[in-house]
Amino acid sequence: MELFLQDDTLITSKTDMRGKITYANEDFCYFGGFKEQKEFINKPHNLIRYESMPRVAFKLLWDTIGSGEEFFAFVCNRSMKGDTYWVFANVTPSYDTHGKIVGYYSVRRRASKAGVEALSTIYKKCLELESSQGMQAAQDYITEILKSHKQTWNELMISLQAQGEIGGYR
Numbered sequence: 001m002e003l004f005l006q007d008d009t010l011i012t013s014k015t016d017m018r019g020k021i022t023y024a025n026e027d028f029c030y031f032g033g034f035k036e037q038k039e040f041i042n043k044p045h046n047l048i049r050y051e052s053m054p055r056v057a058f059k060l061l062w063d064t065i066g067s068g069e070e071f072f073a074f075v076c077n078r079s080m081k082g083d084t085y086w087v088f089a090n091v092t093p094s095y096d097t098h099g100k101i102v103g104y105y106s107v108r109r110r111a112s113k114a115g116v117e118a119l120s121t122i123y124k125k126c127l128e129l130e131s132s133q134g135m136q137a138a139q140d141y142i143t144e145i146l147k148s149h150k151q152t153w154n155e156l157m158i159s160l161q162a163q164g165e166i167g168g169y170r
């Protein structure tokens with residue numbers, strides 16, 4: 001079954017440097033289908049990974065946040081019960097007082113219909129390319145899309161989310 005976030009839903013989680021969950025809020029538990037914190041605390045974030053998400057999406061995520069930048073993306077996750085839910089995610093590095101990255105933080109909200117439609121198509125093509133030619137082919141495909149839009153990845157994500165401000169995906 002597909003679950004839908006409300007306008008005011010905020011699904012948040014924090015991770016260590018390797019992506020192990022150190023904190024998550026109530027909406028994270030609800031949509032993830034978790035009953036207790038111990039089901040996810042100190043576990044890798046791929047606990048809620050949905051198999052239709054291409055590997056290249058997570059490569060872009062880790063390359064971006066690892067270099068100290070924030071990352072936006074439409075992501076489809078899978079709950080413990082097998083339900084799926086699309087989110088518009090913003091992932092940021094957390095810094096200590098010396099400017100060293102000490103972990104990461106993700107805030108996810110209701111995804112726009114435009115974003116879900118566009119990324120469903122892009123991710124499907126990426127998955128096909130990954131299985132036929134490998135992840136580099138999927139990354140080249142994304143580079144071409146961004147060139148044709150004359151936008152960076154984050155700019156494209158933000159513009160797709162902005163299209164959903166009125167009458168968005170529910």
Ligand SMILES: Cc1cc2nc3c(=O)[nH]c(=O)nc-3n(C[C@H](O)[C@H](O)[C@H](O)COP(=O)(O)O)c2cc1C
Nearest residue numbers: 014015019045046048049050058077091104105106
């Ligand atoms: C702060 C943060 C939040 C993340 N949130 C998600 C998420 O909601 N869903 C997801 O599938 N991966 C998320 N990831 C990425 C995972 O760490 C992982 O790269 C991804 O699930 C692919 O896992 P795999 O390479 O083991 O298949 C997040 C990573 C970080 C650092």
